[in-house]
Amino acid sequence: MATINPHVNFNGNAEEAFNFYKSVFGGEFSKVVRFKDLASPGLPIAEKEQNKIMHIALPVGKDNHLMGNDVPEFMGRTNENENRSKIVINAESKEEADKLFHGLSAGGTVEMPIGDSPWGSYFGMFRDKYGIEWMVEFTAN
Numbered sequence: 739m740a741t742i743n744p745h746v747n748f749n750g751n752a753e754e755a756f757n758f759y760k761s762v763f764g765g766e767f768s769k770v771v772r773f774k775d776l777a778s779p780g781l782p783i784a785e786k787e788q789n790k791i792m793h794i795a796l797p798v799g800k801d802n803h804l805m806g807n808d809v810p811e812f813m814g815r816t817n818e819n820e821n822r823s824k825i826v827i828n829a830e831s832k833e834e835a836d837k838l839f840h841g842l843s844a845g846g847t848v849e850m851p852i853g854d855s856p857w858g859s860y861f862g863m864f865r866d867k868y869g870i871e872w873m874v875e876f877t878a879n
Contacts, residue, residue, distance in 0.1 A: 743795075744825045745805040746870055747816040752791040752808045755868040759804060760796055762841035768803065769795040773810065787811065798827075824863070824871040832860050835876040842866050842874075 748755055760767070774788035790808035798804050804825070809816050829835035839852040845867035852862025852874060860876040 743803045743805055744823070745807075746823075746825075747809050748791075748806060748868065749815050750790060750808050750811075751868065752794060752806050755870070756791075756794050756796055756804075756806060758866075758868070759842070762838060763796065763798050763804075765797050767794060768797050769793060773808075784811075824873050826873045826875065829860075829874060829876040832876050835860055835862070835874050839864070839874040842872055 756767070770791065771793040772788065773783045773790050773792045776792060777783040777788070787808075787810050790810070791806070793805065793807050795803045795805045827835075827838055829838060835852060839862045843862075843864040843866060846865050848862070848864045849871075850861070850863040852860065855861040855875075858877070860878075861873070862875075863871070863873045865871050
């Protein structure tokens with residue numbers, strides 16, 4: 739079965755954002771590549787961009803990774819106020835849903851408080867302090 743691994747772009751604060759996500763989800767990064775790691779005579783990297791994140795991956799759960807990168811300045815800024823996409827977390831319990839919802843939404847904007855939804859699940863939606871949109875859901879079997 740295929741897995742879905744969300745990938746999000748940042749304007750120079752990917753490392754800060756991923757350290758925040760790591761503090762909520764736990765675990766260790768499975769990959770961290772900085773732009774300076776790819777520099778070569780044919781691909782020079784501006785000094786101010788060298789320590790920015792080219793690729794970062796954080797395992798979440800058994801088979802998924804949250805991935806991201808910084809967008810180099812020469813490519814323009816990522817619009818942090820548009821709907822880039824939503825990352826959906828299917829929690830294994832109400833307790834886990836509450837923990838993830840409250841941890842990830844800290845400092846962000848809650849769009850729909852977590853609680854019982856009209857469609858029968860336990861659901862909440864928010865934009866975190868980095869502008870990333872999340873949905874957290876638990877559905878009892």
